[in-house]
Amino acid sequence: MYNVILGTGSAAPDNVVTNHDLEKIMDTNDEWIVQRTGIKSRHIALPGEKFSDFAVPAAQQALARSGLVAADLDMILAGTMTPDQLMPSGACTVQALLGADKATAMDICAACSGFIYGLSIADKYLKCDPSLNILVIGGEIVSHHLDWDDRTTAVLFGDAVGAAVVGARETGHRLLAVETGSNGNLGDLLYIEGTGSKTPVTKDFDIDNNYIKMRGREIFKHAIKNMVEVSNRALASAGKTVDQVTKIIPHQANMRIIEMLAKQFKKPMDEVFVNIDRYGNTSAGTIPVALNEAANSDFLEPGDLVLMTVFGGGLTWAAAVIEW
Ligand SMILES: CC(C)(COP(=O)(O)OP(=O)(O)OC[C@H]1O[C@@H](n2cnc3c(N)ncnc32)[C@H](O)[C@@H]1OP(=O)(O)O)[C@@H](O)C(=O)NCCC(=O)NCCS
Structure with a gap:
């Protein structure tokens, strides 16, 4: 099984x-x-x-x-x-x-x-x-x-x-490995300040505390570094190498991040699933929405070795390897 x-x-x-x-x-x-x-x-x-x-x-x-x-x-x-x-x-x-x-x-x-x-x-x-x-x-x-x-x-x-x-x-479609990581020390690069116990909703609540705040350039660097690291870890625990990967389903946060990831893994862009043009960054939605669209189109074919990788606030990151 x-x-x-x-x-x-x-x-x-x-x-x-x-x-x-x-x-x-x-x-x-x-x-x-x-x-x-x-x-x-x-x-x-x-x-x-x-x-x-x-x-x-x-x-x-x-x-x-x-x-x-x-x-x-x-x-x-x-x-x-x-x-x-x-x-x-x-x-x-x-x-x-x-x-x-x-x-x-x-x-x-x-x-x-x-x-x-x-x-x-x-x-x-x-x-x-x-x-x-x-x-x-x-x-x-x-x-x-x-x-x-x-x-x-x-x-x-x-x-x-x-x-x-x-x-x-x-x-x-066999889930071969899933790996995760996080670094709470970098939480202030991407956050929503309010409505938790630190800045609860009071009658003086400042609506600005309800909004996403991000240091985009710094996030950019950490995104590439950590998605590469966790992908390599997931591939190692699946007993596979990056050369064997035939399709990548990456987090859809920025097309330049996706292209740099493809370059790092030496994969042509036609092996990389992209729907950021139609969705933008849907946070925890990017990977399952992309997986669903990839699965129900001709992007994924039986036998594909699929690498999914993601990155987000926390900071958190993760990767999964699937034999399709
Ligand atoms: C946010 C991001 C797109 C910004 O791109 P960038 O190339 O780093 O751009 P910068 O922030 O350096 O801004 C460049 C210029 O564009 C301007 N700018 C920013 N947003 C703009 C917008 N929506 N429209 C027009 N101009 C904009 C800036 O004010 C800046 O102007 P200046 O040079 O006159 O100061 C990019 O850093 C990014 O995608 N980072 C990762 C974000 C991410 O992945 N977040 C989610 C993680 S899950």
Whole structure:
């Protein structure tokens, strides 16, 4: 028996905001955004839309493709920093809406790395109990934490959620290794100050504390370094070398980061999955949404050795190796 990806799904708000739309509300332009980031448009939730509105359909697609129903789920892990409410967890909200009555549900707060962190936990649970069916979700409604007056962050992010069901089977898309890492000493490079116990919501709450703050250039350097390191670690624990990798599904934070990663691994760009142009950075959503689109297009072919790698606030980073 191997731990395998049984099925994937994803969903995003219908509302699409282009770079040209952003030009009308802030001092930016399509040329700058495309050249510096590769982003052309992103999905942005409308007022009232929340995490579960997209996590539930993503999960339902993943379940249908797995040949399972919600009642078969033993565990739901949601990598998100933007659940519907602080309590209950996003995973518990999704559990109730799916009707996954026997599942244990919890959130994983690892910013962009949340989905692969979830895969890592699922992988280890399955090694202890191969009978489990585990739903791993990753994604955000990150737009609620964007300051539309801050062009250095607002143009970069978007909303979307992806999901995968994992279980132990004799055949399937085999999860060979998952590795993770973090460095809390670098937490101040990318953060949201408010609504935690340090800066709680009071009647004097400064709305600026609700917004993402980022030191982009420094993040850029750490992103490359740590994604390369954790990818090499995941490949070593899978018993594979980078030469054997045939497809890469990287975090979709910046096209230049994706291209530098491909260069480091000496891979042509047609072996690297890219959808940043249509989504922007959806934080914990980038990897499962990209995996779902790659799996349901002709990008992934049977026998591919797939490397997925991610990086985010915390700082956190992670990589997974899948034999497709
Ligand atoms: C944020 C990021 C795109 C900025 O790109 P950059 O090439 O480093 O650009 P800089 O921050 O040096 O800014 C260059 C200039 O563009 C300007 N600029 C910044 N945002 C702009 C925007 N949206 N539109 C137009 N100009 C902009 C800056 O003000 C600066 O102007 P100046 O030279 O007159 O001071 C890039 O650093 C990045 O992607 N970093 C990693 C971020 C990331 O991955 N975050 C998520 C991790 S999960």
